[in-house]
Amino acid sequence: MTPGEGAPKDFAALRAAIAQRAEQLPKRLMQIAGYALENPDEIAFGTVASIAASADVQPSALVRFARALGYQGFTDLQDVFRSRLRDRVLNYDERLAKLRDHGVATSQSGLVLDGFLEASERSIAKFREKVDHEAIDNAVTILAAAHTIYLIGLRRSFPIASYMSYAMGKLGVRNILVDAVAGMGAEQASFMTAVDAALAISFAPYASQTVALTDAAKSRGARIVTITDSVFSPLASPADALIEVSEADFEGFRSMATTMAVAMTLCVAVAARRGES
Amino acid sequence: MTPGEGAPKDFAALRAAIAQRAEQLPKRLMQIAGYALENPDEIAFGTVASIAASADVQPSALVRFARALGYQGFTDLQDVFRSRLRDRVLNYDERLAKLRDHGVATSQSGLVLDGFLEASERSIAKFREKVDHEAIDNAVTILAAAHTIYLIGLRRSFPIASYMSYAMGKLGVRNILVDAVAGMGAEQASFMTAVDAALAISFAPYASQTVALTDAAKSRGARIVTITDSVFSPLASPADALIEVSEADFEGFRSMATTMAVAMTLCVAVAARRGES
DNA sequence: GCTCCAGTGGAATTTTTGTTCTATTTCTAG
């Protein structure tokens, strides 16, 4: 048999071929087509078995799919998905070269810096792909409707909360930064009423005080907006709007780039929403 | 054996580990180290046999290399190279396509969010090009030598200072967050001595109190490290080390992504430097 | 209602791949 005759050689052609032939394809093969277009990275890196499991098909179906598109086997198809990633990295090698030219590699702190810059970039790129815009819109709606916004963020999340307090102050949005200074957190939270909203920010390992303050806010009838790293967070269940942010890390230190951008967004969007009415 | 103990988990950390240990590595392993840094894609996609052939070594040498870095086997090492490709930042065309798919442009808050994410990315990219590594190294040297580090950052810079206080605390680096709560800033600063160092963070418009506190620190003999946005900043002249960070902005709100990354770098690098001696 | 066949699932098979083992070479130190 002539190997790979008429099979798309680059990713763009492959995508076109899939889109074109999708209708005539059998059910299970169409299911694979959809999965492949939505999870190209999975195809590029996974094994037949792992992909089959995650796409909920049989391994043999994947091979049939590749054959149907004209490839000799699944491996040939996978090569196309891999080459797509190869091409994308062109500017990365340039960056590496640049780093070497500048002699970064020799400096300890240069490597650390580059690690954090890269973690920030990864965070942002990843977040871009899986933002839940609806959740953010909901959050803005809730916060814009609140009389006073109570900002709850301790330990690692405190910088975020304090930034928001500063920015909202500048924008004329009434807010209270619930801090633990002098142990007054509980008292501050007790001022909340049903016309207010609380913005709780917490990441694993979740500070117990943040959870307690948020629950208190909930029980006083305030609407709750949460920024956290997973839907399994203890802050998820009391939340009326949940914004999920998972930051990349370098050597165990998580970036804050995305969380900061989300914080800024909320401040500006809330102020804008209020300005409209 | 505990699997993967102490092995770098992301690519940046791996690169740092390789660069650091390169000298002590045996000849053949060093050859692999060089090849790996120059052909990361090959490592990510290739098989042990194919990589070995292309790097002109034996397959077993690759396994030894992975082991030497603390991984359980070559596969673990390869995973790091793959993960780097997984969430690589998208190029401009792909990003545009994604924007179109997700219909971001329709939502008000989506536009704002995208603006801030982009400002963060621009900040990071720009900073990468004009970092002064020497300045950062100087800063680390000064801070690592200090008995106590006084963190001076008010208003917009307060989130940075408070993050550093938190991180340094975690890392066992003695520090004092000079805050303006109860107007005690001046008193706190008056505790400084010549064996201490001050880290002053300020951006235009420079808070006068930050400048005053920094000058006070200088006059008490403390070494001064400064993070600011220009060499014309009032914080520039008293500085023993000056790190220049100019953030991109969206609608007048400046990103904090780069400053945060620099802050994290200083914390980790100072702790590491102290750990060495 | 029966037949036929494309489509499918799952196990069997074969190929590929990572890893381990050991003889040999290459350094290092006395």
Added chain:
DNA sequence: CTAGAAATAGAACAAAAATTCCACTGGAGC
């Protein structure tokens, strides 16, 4: 110059993977 240790190459092995095969299902057409 020699003994010992570290490093290496290459082949052998075991694990994992892709692929093939075959029995079965569910419709379409007669």
